[in-house]
Amino acid sequence: MAYKDEQLNEEKVFKDPVHRYVHVKDRVIWDLISAAEFQRLRRIKQLGTSYLTFHGAEHSRFNHSLGVYEIVRRILFNFEGREHWNKEQRLLCLCAALLHDLGHGPFSHSFEKVFKLDHEEFTRKIILGNTEVNHILQRVDKGFPQKVADVINKTYEDKLVISLISSQIDADRMDYLQRDAYFTGVSYGHFDMERILRVMRPLEDQVVIKSSGMHAVEDYIMSRYQMYWQVYFHPVSRSAEVILSKILHRAKDLYQQDYTFSLKPTHFLSFFTGDVSLEDYLRLDESIVLYYFQMWADEADPILSDLCVRFTNRKLFKYIEFNPNLQMEEWMELYSLFEKAGMDPEYYLVVDSSSDLPYDFYRPGEEGERLPIHLLMPNQELKELSRQSDIVESISGKKRTDHKLYFPMDFVEALPDDEPEKARIETLLGLSQEK
């Protein structure tokens, strides 16, 4: 029997708190799960720094990837025999679902921003490079790794296949919303996924939702909206993210200034020089990063040391709401006051915007901008979701952006009372009234 068709003698199951069980029967899938690059995802947290706000949010990209695979497996089971669905694409869909996050690094978002990396590019490199994953995919067919990479990169010829893994209502989002809700312990994020799976219909180039399932989709959009504000945009997680990002900037700056680290930052060297090989990338996971943060807490450089102590011991920055339009003058004054008071504003006065975060809301958008969620009406016509649903339309029109100013409250409080800058800083940060 061809490798691509090989089935395990007995179906394997993974217990899963979100989907109850993840079922594996295909030999290829079983082998991919055992590959070193996939196992590495156990050491990358799904929600980055959110565990500092929600103590349960320690789940990994490994859990999530299995979940996305399981959702796609169930969708394809429902698609069997339907028009437009080509069952020859089944294994490709399952592999792409399982491997879609393979290139995520430790604290992915901050790493990407500071070191100008792209996790999608590393996903491609892992799938197409000299890796265990690649060797398994090659056994299916020489061209199979490229197909999997194309689906994940959204450049595959069959757009229906792409839309299962990546669209405004895809298996990726359906898994992470439910999984993140479960592990953070919040009561949002729940929706009737079984119902959505039952009303999904394959069309030539996209998955659409039978109009009778509109209310289940409304629930999904609502939970997406609530999760963004309650979990993903949580100001305390953003504070941790700000500190994380500043640690990486500081370490890189010090390296570029020929600073001598007490502990040679071996794992980071190629990140500092901008020449990261696949091997370097795969070696750096979150346990390694946290080890360095502990070691850097004892560094001679006061800024690196302080930031690492803050991150490790959760001594985070405080924040105030900030409007860059109305408070531009105040910000400029604060910047100068922080400098005079010996707090480097490049590290200790940080404006963080909602667009600095890697999450999006549902937007119907403009024609040709981005593919929206389409409802399949009884007359076979397609209608954009927000044109049919008052709930979705009202959420789509809401103001959803904010800016916060982060700073170390303990440093400000520790300034001597007779230091002339202190009173003015407290006034500008709105701290005076609290005393």
Added chain:
Amino acid sequence: MLTNHAKLMKFFMTSGEIIGRKKLQKMIYILKNCDIPFEEKFEFHFYGPYSEELTLRMEELCNLGFIAESKEKKSNYYQYRYTMTRAGEDFLNHSQVVLPPFEDKIDKMKDQSSRFLELVSTILYFKHLSKSEVEEKIQIVKKSSNYTATDIESAWQFIAELQGNEQVQA
């Protein structure tokens, strides 16, 4: 502060009014590919390269009152227009952001349709491939757009002009 927002404001100061979100997305992507250091992350989507980060940043600029957005109803959808406001000009005056000159590139792009810019940005997305591989890829990912050989040739020419090259390498 807000360096990436300021870069976008520089774009609007140079471009004047932009009609259509799709056109805006493609223009920023093309400029980024001409080494103008915009930092928004783009991914390939149904209609070519698209940046959610850019969409959200635009929403922030509108909510801050730096960019005015107007929405007009077309037959089956809405179209958006963007212009810089007085508050936006003030913000930019406080900013230290410096970008390489790109006025000529904007002038060239503003005259083009968003459909054509979608083709140009898609070609640029596959720039790591050879010319023939790119064209093959266009036929695959843009099957429903029905771009002709003439469209594709014009797009190559356009890229060469933008990048200041006489001949695009095959």
